[in-house]
Amino acid sequence: MKATCWMGIRNMEVRDVPDPKLLNQHDAIIKVTSTAICGSDLHIYNGFVPTMLPGDVMGHEFMGEVVELGRDVRNLSIGDRVVVAFPIACGKCAQCKRGFFSTCENSNPNAWLAEKQWGFSPCGIFGYSHTLGGFAGGQAQYVRVPFADVGALKIEDDTLSDESVLFLSDIYPTGYMGADLCGLEGGETVAVWGCGPVGLFAIASAFLLGAERVIAIDRFEYRLAMARDKLGAETLNYEDVDVHTALRELTGGRGPDHCIDAVGLEGHSHTPMYPLDRVKQGLMIETDRPLALREAIMSCRSGGTVSVIGVYAGFIDTFPMGAVVNRSLTIKSGQCHVQRYMRPLLERIQKREIDPSFVITHRMGLERAPEGYDVFLKKRDGCEKVVLNPWS
Amino acid sequence: MSVNEPVGDAPHRFDSPPLTRGRGPGREAWTGTTEGRSLASMLGWFSVALGAVELLAPRSLTQAIGLRPSSGTTTVVQSMGVREIASGVGILSHPESKEWLGMRVGGDLVDLALLGVALLKSRRPMRTLLASAVVLGVGALDMIATEQLAEARKSPTRERKTPGESRVMRSITIGCPRSEVYALWRNFTNFPRFMEGIESVEDVGNGRTRWRARGPAGTSVEWESEVVADDRDEQIAWRSVGGSDIYHSGKVRFADAPRGLGTVVTVELDYAPPGGKIAAALLKMFRKEPGQQVGDDLRRLKQVLEVGEVLLSDASSGSTPRPAQPLPPETVH
Numbered sequence: 001m002k003a004t005c006w007m008g009i010r011n012m013e014v015r016d017v018p019d020p021k022l023l024n025q026h027d028a029i030i031k032v033t034s035t036a037i038c039g040s041d042l043h044i045y046n047g048f049v050p051t052m053l054p055g056d057v058m059g060h061e062f063m064g065e066v067v068e069l070g071r072d073v074r075n076l077s078i079g080d081r082v083v084v085a086f087p088i089a090c091g092k093c094a095q096c097k098r099g100f101f102s103t104c105e106n107s108n109p110n111a112w113l114a115e116k117q118w119g120f121s122p123c124g125i126f127g128y129s130h131t132l133g134g135f136a137g138g139q140a141q142y143v144r145v146p147f148a149d150v151g152a153l154k155i156e157d158d159t160l161s162d163e164s165v166l167f168l169s170d171i172y173p174t175g176y177m178g179a180d181l182c183g184l185e186g187g188e189t190v191a192v193w194g195c196g197p198v199g200l201f202a203i204a205s206a207f208l209l210g211a212e213r214v215i216a217i218d219r220f221e222y223r224l225a226m227a228r229d230k231l232g233a234e235t236l237n238y239e240d241v242d243v244h245t246a247l248r249e250l251t252g253g254r255g256p257d258h259c260i261d262a263v264g265l266e267g268h269s270h271t272p273m274y275p276l277d278r279v280k281q282g283l284m285i286e287t288d289r290p291l292a293l294r295e296a297i298m299s300c301r302s303g304g305t306v307s308v309i310g311v312y313a314g315f316i317d318t319f320p321m322g323a324v325v326n327r328s329l330t331i332k333s334g335q336c337h338v339q340r341y342m343r344p345l346l347e348r349i350q351k352r353e354i355d356p357s358f359v360i361t362h363r364m365g366l367e368r369a370p371e372g373y374d375v376f377l378k379k380r381d382g383c384e385k386v387v388l389n390p391w392s
Numbered sequence: 393m394s395v396n397e398p399v400g401d402a403p404h405r406f407d408s409p410p411l412t413r414g415r416g417p418g419r420e421a422w423t424g425t426t427e428g429r430s431l432a433s434m435l436g437w438f439s440v441a442l443g444a445v446e447l448l449a450p451r452s453l454t455q456a457i458g459l460r461p462s463s464g465t466t467t468v469v470q471s472m473g474v475r476e477i478a479s480g481v482g483i484l485s486h487p488e489s490k491e492w493l494g495m496r497v498g499g500d501l502v503d504l505a506l507l508g509v510a511l512l513k514s515r516r517p518m519r520t521l522l523a524s525a526v527v528l529g530v531g532a533l534d535m536i537a538t539e540q541l542a543e544a545r546k547s548p549t550r551e552r553k554t555p556g557e558s559r560v561m562r563s564i565t566i567g568c569p570r571s572e573v574y575a576l577w578r579n580f581t582n583f584p585r586f587m588e589g590i591e592s593v594e595d596v597g598n599g600r601t602r603w604r605a606r607g608p609a610g611t612s613v614e615w616e617s618e619v620v621a622d623d624r625d626e627q628i629a630w631r632s633v634g635g636s637d638i639y640h641s642g643k644v645r646f647a648d649a650p651r652g653l654g655t656v657v658t659v660e661l662d663y664a665p666p667g668g669k670i671a672a673a674l675l676k677m678f679r680k681e682p683g684q685q686v687g688d689d690l691r692r693l694k695q696v697l698e699v700g701e702v703l704l705s706d707a708s709s710g711s712t713p714r715p716a717q718p719l720p721p722e723t724v725h
Contacts, residue, residue: 003717005715005717017717017718018717018718018719018720018721019718019721020706020718021718021719021721023704023705023706023709024701024703024704025700025701026699026700053707053713053714053715053716054715055714055715055716055717056707056715056716056717057706057715057716057717057718072700090695090698090699090703092567092698092699093567093694093698094565094567094653094654097567105694106694106695106698106699106703107703109703109704109705109707109708110705110707110708111688111691112684112687112688124703124705127716130707130713130716133705133707133708133716134705134706134707134708134716135705135706135707135716136706136716136717136718137716144706144718146703146705147699
């Protein structure tokens with residue numbers, strides 16, 4: 001089959017690899033009908049995610065048709081149309097039972113590697129490094145899905161297109177969780193750093209969950225335009241304005257009630273902090289550049305929540321802990337517990353409250369995946385989200 | 393909650409000693425052993441002494457290792473002296489800290505690199521080589537001592553191990569009743585299901601089992617083991633019997649986990665690693681040191697009990713590191 005393989009930094013290739021086989025009794029094999037490139041895949045593309053090996057199959061956002069089932073799968077049948085959650089979760093361990101699926105205790109065969117990086121191991125993730133299990137990803141024609149009963153959501157409504165439900169695999173629930181972690185009660189002002197697809201879904205979800213105003217922050221005009229025109233957010237271009245001052249003045253001198261970091265470890269800034277963080281990353285004083293996170297913490301209203309859904313991989317420097325302590329901020333974070341949100345969010349899509357396909361700007365065949373990565377990374381051609389068809 | 397409401401539900405009591413609702417007496421503190429500290433102190437004094445010589449008599453030292461003294465070499469030797477004294481003082485004031493000793497290991501590498509450069513312009517290469525050999529020897533001691541200190545901090549008790557023996561202790565919480573975990577463990581023939589490297593366990597009667605494990609480079613290791621204690625749903629203890637390739641003894645305890653989380657399984661192993669402590673230290677650098685091994689095995693035991701089998705990934709299903717892509721058809725069983 002054809003699969004997108006990471007071959008080194010900024011080097012993706014579509015290669016012929018063996019078809020996946022059932023390895024465990026609770027596996028399913030899915031024929032992938034639609035898959036997408038995630039912003040977090042760009043961290044791998046740029047070499048910020050350790051423990052990748054040349055030949056690793058990429059991709060954790062995908063959906064398709066069940067073509068083979070292990071003996072212990074109960075809820076699925078051959079031919080079912082499914083969307084697959086990016087965290088691999090057993091559904092049986094203490095963490096899964098509490099709804100913390102992305103910290104499943106049984107789904108990472110390389111847990112020892114994760115323990116060295118993070119103290120304890122989270123779940124395994126499709127196509128996202130050997131630290132997270134060494135699972136082949138779904139930017140391919142077929143993919144093996146472990147714990148298929150837990151991770152694969154059946155889509156029975158044929159009126160819904162692939163494009164409308166594909167993002168239940170990651171970015172829609174991830175953005176939604178960003179807003180959910182803020183504990184909105186109604187009427188709040190929320191600021192969102194980053195207007196990539198996850199940021200846009202965080203904006204949309206903050207409104208759905210009762211926020212009165214959402215202020216979106218980015219540097220690309222076309223992305224800010226999407227936040228403004230499609231979702232009704234107010235926007236700030238951080239290259240033109242001082243974000244802290246603007247947020248303060250837009251919120252009566254108090255700061256946004258809650259702040260969402262949808263940027264993660266490769267933040268940008270036009271202040272000297274940016275080159276300084278690049279140097280620190282180069283010297284391994286820090287692995288991640290927390291430019292958005294620092295700003296979110298400094299800007300948040302006292303007593304508010306800073307919700308971190310952008311990906312961080314390791315260590316950050318110059319973290320404003322004083323602001324967190326002295327102003328009673330709460331930091332909440334996590335890789336999305338997709339299995340917790342998939343079904344209720346599917347219902348919102350069915351009720352036409354939202355059609356997640358609005359973020360798609362590029363559609364191409366799987367064989368053009370390397371070009372997709374390049375366009376997405378360089379933000380060329382107004383690129384917001386790339387969807388790949390493995391069979392075109 | 394109003395600030396005036398009382399906090400907590402227990403009334404104030406002045407008659408019993410525990411002020412908080414702990415689990416009562418019997419919960420011991422983790423202490424760590426003091427093993428390795430004397431070797432560390434010795435190396436600390438060595439550092440200070442060598443540093444003093446480097447700082448005060450750089451020219452003589454330079455000559456002693458076969459080089460012609462110059463202002464350049466003097467500066468280098470003196471700065472190495474400052475480094476030696478700094479790490480020596482650190483080690484002597486914190487003989488329990490593997491990090492200060494680790495500075496010495498790093499320093500040894502720097503010294504070796506410098507001696508390598510020096511060898512190229514040495515007047516008496518034999519002397520320079522001899523100096524390198526000394527650094528290598530001391531470096532080995534540094535590594536062993538660092539490893540000993542690291543291990544000493546992982547022991548729950550002050551109790552010292554028998555020399556030459558290593559101890560490993562690992563716990564895991566499994567979401568099953570004690571009886572179930574005990575039953576699976578009691579049947580030793582189940583072990584190859586979750587223990588990496590164990591090829592077979594055979595019941596040979598009289599509470600004895602015969603074990604066969606994969607050894608290094610395609611060899612296999614065999615031993616016989618007997619159960620020495622067996623308390624239903626509480627604990628099982630075993631030890632290898634005479635004539636086995638390797639000596640080990642072990643104990644597994646089963647306890648109820650708090651908050652209905654199932655069973656806490658705690659394994660303690662005492663073993664004499666083949667090749668002794670240095671081999672154990674080297675193995676650790678390649679991950680498959682016994683503590684890691686036991687931790688990984690327990691995680692697989694948890695998978696067997698909670699989800700019915702050990703989870704494989706594309707990369708983990710082979711025996712060597714391989715990319716995360718599906719295996720070729722002929723290799724899938």
